[in-house]
Amino acid sequence: MLANIKQSKPAAYAGMAIFAVVLAVLPFVMGATLGNTWVRNLDLAMLYIMLALGLNIVVGYAGLLDLGYIAFYAVGAYVYALLNSPHLVPMLSGTGFEWLLHMPLLVVLPLAALLAGIFGVLLGSPTLKLRGDYLAIVTLGFGEIVRLFMNNLDRPINITNGPQGVNLIEPVSLFGHKFSQAITVFGIEFRSVHLYYYLFLALALLIIVVSIRLQSSRIGRAWVAIREDEIAAQAMGINTRNVKLLAFAMGASFGGVSGAMFASFQGFVSPESFILMESIVVLAMVVLGGMGHIPGVILGAVLLFLTPEVLRDVVNPLQDKLIGERLVNPENLRMLLFGIALIFVMLVRPEGLWPSKQRKAEFHEDDDLKAKDAEKEAAHG
Amino acid sequence: MANQANGEVLLEISGIHKRFGGLHALSDVALSINKGEIYGLIGPNGAGKTTLFNVLTGLYQPDEGKFTFKGIDLFRKKPNVVVESGIARTFQNIRLFHNMTALENVMVGRHVRTRANVLGAVFRDPKTRAEEAGIHERAQSLLDYVGIRKHGGEFAKNLSYGDQRRLEIARALATDPQLLALDEPAAGMNPKETDDLKKLMEKIRNDGVTILLIEHDVKLMMGLCDRIAVLDYGKKIAEGVPEEVKNNPRVIEAYLGASPD
Numbered sequence: 001m002l003a004n005i006k007q008s009k010p011a012a013y014a015g016m017a018i019f020a021v022v023l024a025v026l027p028f029v030m031g032a033t034l035g036n037t038w039v040r041n042l043d044l045a046m047l048y049i050m051l052a053l054g055l056n057i058v059v060g061y062a063g064l065l066d067l068g069y070i071a072f073y074a075v076g077a078y079v080y081a082l083l084n085s086p087h088l089v090p091m092l093s094g095t096g097f098e099w100l101l102h103m104p105l106l107v108v109l110p111l112a113a114l115l116a117g118i119f120g121v122l123l124g125s126p127t128l129k130l131r132g133d134y135l136a137i138v139t140l141g142f143g144e145i146v147r148l149f150m151n152n153l154d155r156p157i158n159i160t161n162g163p164q165g166v167n168l169i170e171p172v173s174l175f176g177h178k179f180s181q182a183i184t185v186f187g188i189e190f191r192s193v194h195l196y197y198y199l200f201l202a203l204a205l206l207i208i209v210v211s212i213r214l215q216s217s218r219i220g221r222a223w224v225a226i227r228e229d230e231i232a233a234q235a236m237g238i239n240t241r242n243v244k245l246l247a248f249a250m251g252a253s254f255g256g257v258s259g260a261m262f263a264s265f266q267g268f269v270s271p272e273s274f275i276l277m278e279s280i281v282v283l284a285m286v287v288l289g290g291m292g293h294i295p296g297v298i299l300g301a302v303l304l305f306l307t308p309e310v311l312r313d314v315v316n317p318l319q320d321k322l323i324g325e326r327l328v329n330p331e332n333l334r335m336l337l338f339g340i341a342l343i344f345v346m347l348v349r350p351e352g353l354w355p356s357k358q359r360k361a362e363f364h365e366d367d368d369l370k371a372k373d374a375e376k377e378a379a380h381g
Numbered sequence: 382m383a384n385q386a387n388g389e390v391l392l393e394i395s396g397i398h399k400r401f402g403g404l405h406a407l408s409d410v411a412l413s414i415n416k417g418e419i420y421g422l423i424g425p426n427g428a429g430k431t432t433l434f435n436v437l438t439g440l441y442q443p444d445e446g447k448f449t450f451k452g453i454d455l456f457r458k459k460p461n462v463v464v465e466s467g468i469a470r471t472f473q474n475i476r477l478f479h480n481m482t483a484l485e486n487v488m489v490g491r492h493v494r495t496r497a498n499v500l501g502a503v504f505r506d507p508k509t510r511a512e513e514a515g516i517h518e519r520a521q522s523l524l525d526y527v528g529i530r531k532h533g534g535e536f537a538k539n540l541s542y543g544d545q546r547r548l549e550i551a552r553a554l555a556t557d558p559q560l561l562a563l564d565e566p567a568a569g570m571n572p573k574e575t576d577d578l579k580k581l582m583e584k585i586r587n588d589g590v591t592i593l594l595i596e597h598d599v600k601l602m603m604g605l606c607d608r609i610a611v612l613d614y615g616k617k618i619a620e621g622v623p624e625e626v627k628n629n630p631r632v633i634e635a636y637l638g639a640s641p642d
Contacts, residue, residue, distance in 0.1 A: 210503050217502030217509075218495055218516070221481075225489045228478035235438060235472070237464030237493030237556050246499065361536055362480045 027197045028188075038309075039193040043265060045305045046200035047258045052285040052301040053207050053294065054254025059283065060292035061220060062247035063227025065136040067279055068123070068143020072252035074150060074274035075119050076112040076259025081166040081269045082159070083108060091157075105172055109260055116256020117249040119146075124248030128241055131230075143279050150271040165270025172199060172264045179264075196265055203261065207254050211294055214250065223247055224292075224358075284338070288345050290352030292359055299354050307341075308334040389416040391591050392437070392468070392560055397446035399432055399615075406432045407443070408615045414560065419582065419592045421606035421623075423599070425635055428612040430595045431473060434564050437593070438470045439463035451559070464493050469558035471549040473565045473595075479538035483529060483548050486537050487520035490555025523551040527581060543574040550581070554590070561585060562593040567601055579605055603627065611635065 030038045055069045082088050083101055092098055103111070123142045127135050154162030161167075171180040171192070179199070182191045190198075214220045222243045225233040234240050263269045281304060289300020308330070315330040345353065351363040395411040406429050414420045424430050435441040436448070439460035448456040453466050469490075478486050495516060501509035524530040527547040532540055537548060546566055553561055563582070567575045579601060586592055596602050602609060603623040611619040611626060613635040619626050626632055 213503050213505060214499070217513070218492060218497045219499060219502050221485060221489050222492055224481060224485075225478050225492075228480060229476050231440065232472065232476035232478065233489070234460040235440065235464065235470055235476075236490050236552065237461045237469075238489070239459075239461045250499065358480050358536075361538075 023201060027194050031194075034313075036191075036193060039197060041306065041309045043193055043196045043200055045302055046197070046204050047262050047265070048282070048285065048305045049204050049298050049301045050200075050207050050254055050258035050261075051282050052289070052297045053204075053211050054251045054258065055282050056251075056286050056292065056294070056297045057211065057214070057223075057254070058247050058251035059286055060297065061215065061223040061227065062244060063223075064127075064244065064247060065132065065139070066248075066251070067136045067140035067276075067283065068146070069139075069251070069255060069282055070274045070276075070279040071123065071143045071146035072116040072119060072255030073259035073262065073278070074146055074271075075116045075252075076256030076261075077263040077269045077273070078150060078160060078166070078259075079112040079115050079256070080108055080260035080263040081169045083111075084170040084264065085166050085168050087161055087166050087168075088159075102170070105174055109257060112256040112260035113253035114256075116259065117253035119256075120248040120250075120252025121245050123252075124245050128244055140276065140279070143274075143276060147271050147274045150274070160271075163271060165268060165272070166263075167268050169263050169267045169269065171267065172196070172261075174199070196261075200261060203257060207257070208294060208298075215294075219243070219246065284342060288342065288352060290355035290359060293352070293354060293356035296352050296354035296356070300352070303353075304338075307337065311337070390414070391416040392450045392593075394437070394446060394448045397433070397436060397448065398444045399429075399436055399441060400444055406615050407436065410446075410612070410615070410617050412610050412617060412620065414591060414593060415608075416559075416591055417586065417589070418607040419586055419594060419605055421602045421609035422593065422595045422612065423597070423602060423609060423626075424612035428635075429615040430612055431564060432615075433612065434470065434562060434593075434595060437463075438468055438562055461493065464556050464558075467557070467559040468562060469553035469556045469560070470562040471546070471553050471564055471566060473568065475542075475545050475549055477537040477545060477549060477552070480536055482534050483524060483537055483540060483544075484517075484520050484533040486548055486552050487523050487555045488516050490523075490552040491516040491519060493556050520551075520555060523555055524548075526554070527551040528577075543570055543577075546570070546578070547581070550585075554585070558590060560591045560593060564595050565597065566594070567596055567598050575601060 027039045027042055030042060051069070051073060054072070055066065058064050058066045058069070083103060089101065092100060123139070127138050130138055150160045151163055153160040154164075171178055172195075173179065177183060179195045180192055182189055183195070184190070222233065222238045225236065225238060226240055226243060230240060233243075262273075282301075285300040285304045286297050287300070288304060289298065290296025311330045311334055315328060315333055316326060319326050319328065349355075351359045355363075390413050393413040397407055397410040398405070399407040410429075410433060412420075422430050422433065432441065436443045439455070439458055439462065442457045446456065448454070450463075450466055450468060455463055455466060455468075478489060481489070495512050497509045497512055501512075521530065521533065524533050527550055529540070529544050529547050529551070532544060532548075537545065540548060550561070550563070550566070566582075567578055570578060575598065582592055582594070582605060594602070594606065606623055608621060609619075609623055609626045610617055611629070611632050613631075618631045618635060619629045621629075
């Protein structure tokens, strides 16, 4: 594959240039044709891409089934929310810790990643000896624990403001410009949603680059080795404990970045945003797209995030037009389609919509064996 | 052949016990392997050979005993520590990373001798790039060494059985071992493949790696090993040069049953 790219370098560069232009103008095209809601959806899709890529490290590379991944999104979101809202001001004023509030983005973002990463290690360490179903159940429990903490940490000291959530979160401010205000450059008006789009795009690209580089490194090989055969990986001198914890930490830190951006984008966070269903949706994105394969995971994230939005836009007008009344709630239809799509994919393409060569091979082991047998028979006969 | 071993002790265990619940899988096992020799381990099925193997490579933690390698204490140490100090192994039922290429399998073996961390992987500093190139080069030359270089780009599971065995040996050699432990490497091989394997093992030994070998093929063992230990019911019942072991009445009894008189 690498050879192919090298052979057609000019073509590859041209392709990349076109792709870059498409990405750059996308929010304006979408805004002009479908309205600003869709630019907003685009922004949220970027956040899900980051989330899915983070979970992909844990599930796709290292093969550790994590059903509580949204907890790290929550940690990132709350870190940003608490440090950039009036909520903690009364508690911190006069304690000498006021400097914690309103730190620049380039400090808050790594901090959110770091704290989420630490949570990744904390939640990962008790699960090191668990595999498969057991690991899934424990991580599911951890995800819920984090959410319940957010829900109940308003007493005895009000840290998270409980189920009411944290409000009035400040938007991102970069180079002295607040993202809540539009800015005009070269006669083009960049509105808040546009600015967030470019910021999220940059972060998503950063996460993609980090993912790619990790994958083809000593660390990435160790992850895949553990996924393939943990005992053999140990026998090759891989410290499986550390390498697994590293996977949890890296995955969680991506989730933390995404969460922090979610908080600033929404201006409000509450525990409701971090329910189990969210973990499952992100996992479905990874599985549906193609575990361990970055383009597949991105495709999965975009498809699964945008489908319900499309349904919301299409189903009601369609019902109004065809039958004159609204019989089906698009929200319910979403779950139905979700289920059908997942069952269909698992039956027809268990390796995902856009798998890596490696994964494809994995899921078609029988076919390979059959082909081999056929070959042998042909050779003998 | 025994004279190739220079008598310097590389690995030494004594008083090793391993119990699984009520089963006393290893009982007071002692042996020492000299530098440069091919040391064979034989015994009837269920004698505890693989258990001993797993103890020597850190996969099982023995209950009691002493275990030193090059004078380093390895008693109850984790597998990665054992590998780092210079013992590598293969498995009785081949345990390759099936969905990685042959080359990648060997590259994983370099893990323990390389240092790149997350930052290195992400920023690809010159040191990391040089290390990665070194890993690649070494893996290629090891594939060449065991004679499967042309299969480097294939998934491990698509290799023929004999080549998978070779790949496992190459992967183990990638950890730069001083002691290579092979668990029934000739199982399921035809005479030609077995003969090739024997040559490979001799080549590895001549390149300075000591070999510990479990094998059922008695003919192969007799022709290859400098010394052989015999296990039966978790106890060592004999040890010595092949000729001695072959004529030892306790060994004959263990394999063929007690003679009537």
